[in-house]
Amino acid sequence: MNEFFAMGGYGAYVWSSFAIFVIALLLDFAAPRVRYRKTISELRGRYTRQKSRQEKAA
């Protein structure tokens, strides 16, 4: 198993490359999810304000 992680002496290079790849994709996965949630809560606030304004006017 140790031999596997050593990657013929190139372990640091191989594993850091794969780590960068996985971390980049995780960030890519998270970014739109965070934005989606933020947008939903922002718009929800906007719609509720609009609604209360309309009710006051009526």
Add this chain to the structure above:
Amino acid sequence: MNKLTLWFHKFGSPPIFHRIAGLLMPWLYGTAVLGGILAMYGGLFVAPADYQQSDAYRIIFVHVPCAWMSMFAYLFMAVNAFIALVWRIKISEILAMASAPIGAIFTAVTLLTGSIWGKPMWGTWWTWDARLTSELVLLFLFLGVIGLYNAIEDRRQAARAAAFLALVGVVNVPIVHFSVNWWNTLHQGSTVRLLGPSRIDSSMLWPLLLMALATHLWFFASVLARARVSTLELEAGKDWARNVVLNERTSHE
């Protein structure tokens, strides 16, 4: 209208796009992750070591798919930018702008993993040769598109300006692709070729192609995820957006 144009118009309407994208996304992400894990297993465990580069060559299984994706993402962005500029189709503007950050990520990963591969094999992290420089230009183009899009207040005007930049920058894509043939470079030539036999053993080829497939699926999942947010933002004043937002179960507290 024939069936295809009808379908196109239907899918191009933001509420339907938002719904269908939401249905497709989990499948795309799921198959991409499954394929990626299987490809990593094949690349790290099954494929034998290279006779020249020993185990260092395994970086190919992330580096090359990312490099292909960087060009694919740019072409996808440019095609959508073209449609957005010519026919003013809103969903194309959204798709073009959604693919820019993903392209930037894949390009950055390509440059970083390439650098890490270059150190033990070439003896240097970086060299200003044609392949590396044109790929760096690709990254700057992606960043330029993102920057321009965010610099202009009006969203649709911003999308059109950025789409124009994306379209102009498309000349760089063939330069990236053919740079290893056109100029002398440290970078090795193409390993996988569409025409003619690939210069790689099948035990190494299948994980590479599977990873390429997985990253394509991931790209589309990610594009749809970003485009869904943009459709909501751009159509915030419409009834369908209001319904989606008010029926969304995710608590915002």
